[in-house]
Amino acid sequence: xxxxxxxxxxxxxxxxxxxxxxxxxxxxxxxxxxxxxxxLHPATVLRALGPKTWKAAYVxxxxxxxxxRYGENPNRLGHYYQYQVILKPNPPDMQELYxxxxxxxxxxxxLHDIRFVEDDWENPTVGAWGLGWEVWCDGMExxxxxxxxxxxxxxVDPVAGELTYxxxxxxxxxxxxxxxxxxxxxxxxxxDFKTYGDVFLENEKQWAAYSxxxxxxxxxxRQFEDMERQVQRLLAEGKGRQGQALVLPAYDxxxxxxxxxxxxxxxxxxxxxERASYIGRIRDLCKACxxxxxxxxxxxx
Amino acid sequence: MPQLLLELFSEEIPAxxxxxxxxxxxxxxxxxxxxxxxxxxxxxxxxxxxxLTLVADNLPAAQADRSEExxxxxxxxxxxxxxxxxxxxxLTQSDLTERDGVWFATVSSKGKPTAxxxxxxxxxxxxxxxxxxxxxxxxxxxxxxxxxxxxxxxFDGAVVPIDIEGIKSGNLTEGHRFMGTEQxxxxxxxxxxxxxxxxxxxxxLEADERRKRILEGAKAVCAAKGLxxxxxxxxxxxxAGLAEWPVPILGDMDPSFLxxxxxxxxTSMRTHQKYFAVRVPLDLRLAPHFVVVANISATDxxxxxxxxxxxxxxxxxxxxxxxxxEDRKPGKFxxxxxxxxxxxxxxxxxxxxxxxxxxxxxxxxxxxxxxxDPVDAEFAAGLAKADLVxxxxxxxxxxxxxxxxxxxxxxxRQITSAIRDHYKPQGRSDELPSTRLACAVAVADKFxxxxxxxxxxxxxxxxxxPFALRRAALGIVRILIETGTRLSVLTxxxxxxxxxxxxxxNALALKDGVPVTSLEVLEFLADRLKxxxxxxxxxxxxxxxxxxxxxxxxxxxxxxxxxxxxFLATDDGANLLxxxxxxxxxLRSEEKKAPLPVFAKxxxxxxxxxxxxxxxxxxxxxxxxxxxxxxxxxxxxxxTALAALRQPVDTFFxxxxxxxxxxxxxxxxxRLLMQVRDLMGRxxxxxxxxx
Numbered sequence: 001x002x003x004x005x006x007x008x009x010x011x012x013x014x015x016x017x018x019x020x021x022x023x024x025x026x027x028x029x030x031x032x033x034x035x036x037x038x039x040l041h042p043a044t045v046l047r048a049l050g051p052k053t054w055k056a057a058y059v060x061x062x063x064x065x066x067x068x069r070y071g072e073n074p075n076r077l078g079h080y081y082q083y084q085v086i087l088k089p090n091p092p093d094m095q096e097l098y099x100x101x102x103x104x105x106x107x108x109x110x111l112h113d114i115r116f117v118e119d120d121w122e123n124p125t126v127g128a129w130g131l132g133w134e135v136w137c138d139g140m141e142x143x144x145x146x147x148x149x150x151x152x153x154x155x156v157d158p159v160a161g162e163l164t165y166x167x168x169x170x171x172x173x174x175x176x177x178x179x180x181x182x183x184x185x186x187x188x189x190x191x192d193f194k195t196y197g198d199v200f201l202e203n204e205k206q207w208a209a210y211s212x213x214x215x216x217x218x219x220x221x222r223q224f225e226d227m228e229r230q231v232q233r234l235l236a237e238g239k240g241r242q243g244q245a246l247v248l249p250a251y252d253x254x255x256x257x258x259x260x261x262x263x264x265x266x267x268x269x270x271x272x273x274e275r276a277s278y279i280g281r282i283r284d285l286c287k288a289c290x291x292x293x294x295x296x297x298x299x300x301x
Numbered sequence: 302m303p304q305l306l307l308e309l310f311s312e313e314i315p316a317x318x319x320x321x322x323x324x325x326x327x328x329x330x331x332x333x334x335x336x337x338x339x340x341x342x343x344x345x346x347x348x349x350x351x352x353l354t355l356v357a358d359n360l361p362a363a364q365a366d367r368s369e370e371x372x373x374x375x376x377x378x379x380x381x382x383x384x385x386x387x388x389x390x391x392l393t394q395s396d397l398t399e400r401d402g403v404w405f406a407t408v409s410s411k412g413k414p415t416a417x418x419x420x421x422x423x424x425x426x427x428x429x430x431x432x433x434x435x436x437x438x439x440x441x442x443x444x445x446x447x448x449x450x451x452x453x454x455x456f457d458g459a460v461v462p463i464d465i466e467g468i469k470s471g472n473l474t475e476g477h478r479f480m481g482t483e484q485x486x487x488x489x490x491x492x493x494x495x496x497x498x499x500x501x502x503x504x505x506l507e508a509d510e511r512r513k514r515i516l517e518g519a520k521a522v523c524a525a526k527g528l529x530x531x532x533x534x535x536x537x538x539x540x541a542g543l544a545e546w547p548v549p550i551l552g553d554m555d556p557s558f559l560x561x562x563x564x565x566x567x568t569s570m571r572t573h574q575k576y577f578a579v580r581v582p583l584d585l586r587l588a589p590h591f592v593v594v595a596n597i598s599a600t601d602x603x604x605x606x607x608x609x610x611x612x613x614x615x616x617x618x619x620x621x622x623x624x625x626x627e628d629r630k631p632g633k634f635x636x637x638x639x640x641x642x643x644x645x646x647x648x649x650x651x652x653x654x655x656x657x658x659x660x661x662x663x664x665x666x667x668x669x670x671x672x673x674d675p676v677d678a679e680f681a682a683g684l685a686k687a688d689l690v691x692x693x694x695x696x697x698x699x700x701x702x703x704x705x706x707x708x709x710x711x712x713x714r715q716i717t718s719a720i721r722d723h724y725k726p727q728g729r730s731d732e733l734p735s736t737r738l739a740c741a742v743a744v745a746d747k748f749x750x751x752x753x754x755x756x757x758x759x760x761x762x763x764x765x766x767p768f769a770l771r772r773a774a775l776g777i778v779r780i781l782i783e784t785g786t787r788l789s790v791l792t793x794x795x796x797x798x799x800x801x802x803x804x805x806x807n808a809l810a811l812k813d814g815v816p817v818t819s820l821e822v823l824e825f826l827a828d829r830l831k832x833x834x835x836x837x838x839x840x841x842x843x844x845x846x847x848x849x850x851x852x853x854x855x856x857x858x859x860x861x862x863x864x865x866x867x868f869l870a871t872d873d874g875a876n877l878l879x880x881x882x883x884x885x886x887x888l889r890s891e892e893k894k895a896p897l898p899v900f901a902k903x904x905x906x907x908x909x910x911x912x913x914x915x916x917x918x919x920x921x922x923x924x925x926x927x928x929x930x931x932x933x934x935x936x937x938x939x940x941t942a943l944a945a946l947r948q949p950v951d952t953f954f955x956x957x958x959x960x961x962x963x964x965x966x967x968x969x970x971x972r973l974l975m976q977v978r979d980l981m982g983r984x985x986x987x988x989x990x991x992x
Contacts, residue, residue, distance in 0.1 A: 073623070075616050089439040092448070095312055109479045113595040113606045115543060116350075118315035120434065131436040131447065133313060138609025139574050139593060147438050147448070158440045178612065271643060 006175045008184040009196060012105055013059055013167065016083050019104045020057035023097060025085065028058035033252050034259040037062050037123075038084030038164055042251055045126055047086065048151045048160040049290055050297025054088045059167070063259065065215075065266035068208030071201045074179035078207050079200070083165040090147060090161030098145060098163055102137070106174055113138050121146040125258055125279050126286045127153040130162065142170050152290020153283075168196070217269040220260050224278075227257035231285045235292055247292040254285045303457035305342075305357040305419055306492050308474055309427065310451040313350050316542025318433060318446060319508065323348035325431055326355055333422040338364050339415060347506050350545050352474070354506065356492040362457065364412030373397060373404035416461045423454055427465050441466050451475075451486075458490045476502020477546050480597050503546040503598075511541040518549035519592045523579055526551060528588050531578040536571055543575070544596035551579070552607040556589035558618045561625055562707055563587050568697045569617050576614070624692035628708055637687040644690060649757045651804040656749060657686050659801055663745035663793070670788040671741040678741045681719035684709055685742060688720075719743075726776050729836075733780055740780050744788075747773040751825065752794060753802040756818045760825075774829040781855045782833075790826065790853040794819035823853050830855060839866060842991045849986035857934060864936035865985050869992070873944040880950035881987045884974040887959055891971060898968040900975055906966060912956040913970065916949040920976055927980060939984050950977060 007015060021027050031041040038060035039045060047054045060082050068078025087094060095116075099109060107114070116133035121144060123129070132146035144164040148156045168180050177183055181197030230253045238246030261278050264270050270278060307330075314322065327346040334342050339360055347354040371390055374382040376399060383404070387393060390406040397404045427443070435444040443449065443466045454461040454470040463470035473486040474495065480503040487502070489495040496506060505511045515537060516530075523530045528551075541547065558566060563578075566587055570576040576591040593610045595603060642654035650656065661682045668678035688694045688705030706721035719742040722734035734740045750773045754760070761770050781788060799816040800809055810817040827848045831841045839862060847861040868874035891897060903917050923945050930938035959970045981987055 075619070090448075092439065092450075108600075110597065110600050111605050112609065113593075113597060113599070114479070115596060116313035117543065118313075118317070131434060138606050139576075139613040140609065147436050149436055157437075159436075159438050161438075173609070178615070 006184075007105060007171070008175075008186050008188070009167070009171045010186055012171050012174060013081075013083065015105050016101060016165065017057065019101050020085055023055070025055045025057040025087075028056055030058060030060050033255045034063045035060065035255055036064055036258065036262055038082035039123060039128070039162065040126065040255060040258070041084065042248065044084060044086050044160075044162065045128070045151055045286075046247075046251060046290070046293045048088060048148050048156050048162075049154055049294045051158070052088075052297060053158075054086065054160070057083070057085045060084055063262070065207070065211035065263045068204060068211050068266070070208040071181070071197075071204035074181065077168065077180060077200075078204060078211060081167040083163075083167050085163040086160055087162075088156075088160035089158035094161045095145075098135070098143070101163075102142075105170070107137060116145070119144065125261075125282045126151060127283045127290070130156075132162075137173060140169065140173055142166065142173060152287045154287075154290050154294055211263055211266040212268075215263050215267045217264060217267055220264050220267075220269070224257050224260040224264070227253045227260065228281060228285065231257070231288070235288055244296055245292050247289050247296060250292070251286075251289040254282065254289055257285065258282050302359045303362055303415065304491055305355070305360055305415075305461075306453065306455045306489065306495055307355040307357075307419075307423060308451070308453035308495070309353045309445075309449060310351060310453065310474055311353075311445060311449045312447040314348070314353075314446050314542075316350070316539045319348035319350075319542045320538075322353055322430075322432070322446075323508070326353050326426065329426045329430070330355055330357065330422060333425060334360075334418070337418045337422075338367075338412070339418060348508060348542075349504070349506065349511070350543060351478075354495075360415050360456075363414045364418065366409060366412045368407060368409035371406045371408055373406055376402045376404065416456050416459075419454065419456055419461050420463050423452065423461070423463050423470070424465055427452070441468075443468070453489070453495075455490065474498070476504050477597075480546060505546060508541055511544065511547050512537055515541055515544075515547045515549055515594050518547070519577055519594070522549055522551040522592060523590075526590070527582070528579050528590060529582040530592060531567070531580050531587075533571065533577060536575060536577060540575055540594040544594055546596055546598070548595045548598050548603065549577075549592050550595055550603040550607050550610075552576075552591050552593055552611045552614070554589045554591055554611065554618070555615055558615075558622065559587060559589055561618065561621060562703070564700055564703050565621050565625065565693065565697070566618065568700055569621050570614065572697065572699075573617050574610070574614060576610070620696070621693070624696060628688075628691045628693055628704070633691070633708065634684060634687050637690045638683070640690040641686060647753070647757075649803060650753045653686055653689065655804055656753075657683060659749045659753075659798075660685065660742070660745050662801070663748055663798065664742050666793055667745045667748070667788065668738070668741040670786050671737045671744075671784070673738045673741050677715060677738055678719070678745070680712075681716045681738060682723075682742050682745060684712070684716065685720050685723050685746070726779055728772060729775065729779075729833075733783055737784065740784055740786070744777050744780055747777050748793065748822075749802070751777075751822045752799055752818060755821050755825070756799055756802045760821070770825075771829065774826050775833065778826060778829045778833055778855060782830075782859055785856055787854055787856050790823045790855070791815055791819055792853075794822060826855065827858070830858065834859070834862065839863075840991075842989055843869075843985070846985040846987060846989040849989055850982075860934065861936050861985060864940050865990075867937070868940035868944070869990065871944070873947045874940070875992070876951060877943060877947045877981075878987055878990060878992065880947065880954065881978065881981050883954055884950070884977050885988055888971065888974055888978060891960075897975065898971055900972060900979075903969050903973040903976060906969055909966075909969075910957050912949070912952045913973065916946075916953045916973060916977075919945060919949045920973070920980065924976075924980055927983060931983060936984070943981060943984060946977065946981075 017027055028043055035041060041060050043056045043058065061079060062082050063079050065078055067076050069076045115136040117136055119132060119134040121130045121132060128151040130146040130148040134141045135143040135145055146162045148160045148162055150156060171183050172180060175183060181195060181201055183196035185194045185196050185199050231250045234246045234250035240246060261282060323346040327344055331344055334340055342357040342360050344355065344357045373386040390408050392406055397406050432446045435446055437444055438448040449468060451473065452463060452468055452470045453472060453474050454463055455472050460470060460472050472488045474489060475486050476483065476499060483502055487498050489498055499506055505514065519530045567578045570578055570591055576593050579588045579590040579592060580586060581588050591614060595606050599606055641657060642652050644653040646653045646656045661679045664678040664682040665675040668675045685705065688708060689701060691704055693704045694701050702721045702724050706717040709717050709720050715736060715738050718736040719739040722739040723742040723746050725731055725734045725743055734743045750768065751770055754768050754770055759768060796809055796816055799818045812820060831844045834844055835841045843862045843865050847858050847865065852858050869878060888897065905914055905917060923942050926942035927939050930942055957970065961967045961970065
């Protein structure tokens with residue numbers, strides 16, 4: 001627990017924004033397509049590739065339909081927030097920068113036990129992997145820290161450092177609450193104080209019912225196939241005014257396909273044997289986008 | 302003598318890689334120094350969360366000067382050859398010496414300064430270090446386990462200049478990441494100042510010392526509360542690689558979680574949180590506490606750390622409780638059994654449900670051998686794999702079997718023992734399953750693995766055994782032998798059993814009417830048995846000698862081996878073995894000249910030597926005794942009966958000439974030897990016995 005008045009959920013976000021802004025990051029707003037993790041934002045997946053430098057930070061709502069618990073589990077959510085930082089190339093003092101961000105949000109490393117515990121990150125749906133750690137604070141995983149080595153099956157060169165903070169978890173830790181729904185969303189002293197539950201509990205209830213019971217599998221399947229075709233069409237036939245393939249719109253369709261797959265999976269509509277094949281299809285789409293993006297960025301030039 | 306100090310300082314190295322890294326560093330340095338004539342160095346290496354350190358003492362300041370003699374052209378060789386040789390060695394002809402018509406050059410080279418050798422060695426080590434997984438960072442093209450931050454390289458008090466991809470060597474290192482007032486890099490001149498500097502900056506360099514501090518500290522914080530640490534060697538090793546300044550702290554666990562199975566609590570603590578469990582002394586009950594090993598002595602004495610970890614543990618155990626409650630809802634076993642049909646065991650070997658059906662059928666047959674009710678065995682086997690799709694085992698795979706037993710409590714202790722223990726034994730030192738029923742299911746489970754994987758050609762090769770088939774075979778060997786359970790492997794592994802292992806497969810390959818796969822499995826078991834017996838100090842050639850008889854009952858094979866071992870240790874046994882070998886040699890060499898006579902009982906030929914008559918009589922007497930003893934599997938008695946042959950066989954060879962010029966005499970004597978060989982061959986194949 002912090003040693004001064006704990007930050008509300010939104011102040012935690014503001015503090016991280018201020019901190020990373022001071023480190024020279026471009027502060028982006030959340031991407032407006034459903035994604036399962038902040039990594040999938042094109043600001044990470046695509047910008048990690050190619051020779052250009054890139055420093056960005058943003059909040060990304062992450063949808064994990066299968067993790068929904070109808071608002072009944074204090075630690076699990078079907079929709080939550082990640083704070084994502086990408087630094088390409090990773091600066092030599094990236095660990096120090098990261099630790100600085102923990103201090104900024106009130107975690108004193110002489111009072112709390114901060115550890116870097118081996119965790120090799122891999123995301124098979126985007127053909128990406130990297131080495132790094134889970135960062136533990138008093139036994140709780142508060143961030144994922146990765147040196148990205150490949151995305152879409154292509155080498156990330158120069159290497160990008162990626163930080164992902166699980167915002168709810170971090171806020172629960174900072175505020176010392178046991179249920180995510182008890183988090184102070186804004187300042188508890190404010191006349192219109194709201195908890196996380198006030199803001200999101202109803203969403204969790206309805207979305208869990210949708211994901212597990214009411215999502216229409218036939219429609220989802222059809223939409224998945226539509227998205228898949230659009231990616232191929234946009235990469236093969238789409239042309240911008242400068243003659244470039246329409247990789248950014250294509251990639252949005254990959255994200256949509258990926259989310260549709262997650263909903264079908266939560267709905268229990270995908271057999272074990274089918275799962276691998278769906279993941280493979282998404283990965284292939286993602287690889288095609290990654291290759292095209294890298295080409296447009298002038299890799300090796 | 303000068304000393305080398307090398308430290309490769311990086312971001313956090315995975316705990317599991319540290320011990321090997323220390324060994325690899327030592328090996329690479331030693332090989333290089335030896336190759337460069339600096340093999341007298343005493344090398345010691347250390348590995349920790351952020352650093353690999355090497356200190357080498359007893360190094361000279363430079364390599365010794367070298368002088369070697371090179372052979373040149375012969376006297377009178379064409380001038381081009383001489384010119385070429387002189388160019389190569391950089392000398393003139395007057396520097397050469399002539400011996401036996403050949404020119405020799407003595408080339409001496411000055412030894413390189415040791416610092417130069419070290420610089421090359423460090424570069425070689427850094428570029429080729431065998432990390433199990435390595436990465437690149439930033440714009441650097443080097444690979445290391447995590448970003449390499451510094452290279453400290455000091456020889457005889459001075460920095461050895463090295464520059465590897467922009468990382469320059471120096472004499473600086475750093476202490477603990479968070480602790481102490483002396484933050485930031487500090488300079489060292491040798492190992493003593495290095496070790497002292499680290500100690501003052503809260504870094505325990507030696508892994509052994511970290512382990513010791515953790516163990517002693519953890520025991521102490523438990524004892525202070527009248528509690529006892531549950532020791533865990535693997536966990537100790539891991540946490541010693543996660544902290545430079547390890548500080549064990551006792552935390553409290555909400556006692557309401559103690560109604561969860563202790564295995565669940567311990568596994569959750571160990572795998573998720575790397576905590577040690579704590580128990581009430583003189584009692585197996587867990588206490589509502591845990592020990593976490595922090596990486597700092599916190600400014601508040603560890604209160605915040607204990608409280609934070611306790612909250613995380615509660616969240617973890619809440620998850621476990623959710624799985625536990627969910628898994629115990631009525632009707633779960635049926636649901637899981639159905640679900641197994643959707644779980645692929647192996648692409649060619651069908652679903653888990655199909656595997657369960659095979660184990661059920663095998664369990665029925667195996668149960669008979671164990672004197673257990675086949676219906677019980679089949680029932681237990683039907684439940685044994687169900688927990689694989691339970692929520693708890695999904696989270697903690699290492700609790701397979703254990704959870705199934707908890708969930709099947711209503712079926713009674715026999716059935717739950719089989720569910721819990723059928724994965725046992727997990728190796729040579731693990732316990733056997735606790736009941737005979739559990740043994741039966743365990744053996745059936747392992748036979749199914751062996752037959753199935755052998756049938757699709759997935760046999761272990763060299764160090765590759767991805768399906769742990771050696772362990773499965775050893776498990777069968779140990780269970781059958783240690784319980785003395787009699788089982789005919791080939792009777793168990795019928796055509797049907799083999800055919801069923803691969804759903805939808807084609808016809809079976811047979812050899813003498815027996816499936817080839819079954820023979821291969823039997824041979825594999827015999828191999829494991831051999832290893833097992835060899836480890837117990839038995840002669841493995843005796844296993845071969847017994848196995849050659851075609852026996853497929855492991856217990857009987859071992860009994861024969863033991864009887865044979867004892868027999869051969871006696872004077873009679875050793876001599877009879879010699880007699881056997883002599884008989885077999887004669888028969889073999891005679892067979893090369895002409896076909897041996899068709900076997901018939903040797904006759905008492907008129908005028909035959911006494912030794913021949915005696916041997917015929919003794920064989921006549923011994924043969925039925927051997928047969929009778931074999932009938933009752935009294936191998937010691939069979940050997941004793943054979944011992945009666947020793948004297949007559951010896952005398953026969955002393956007194957009788959086998960190769961008589963009289964054909965009928967010769968044939969009769971050969972037949973006599975054949976009878977000796979074949980009668981002895983009923984007990985073991987003595988031709989495979991060495992000595």
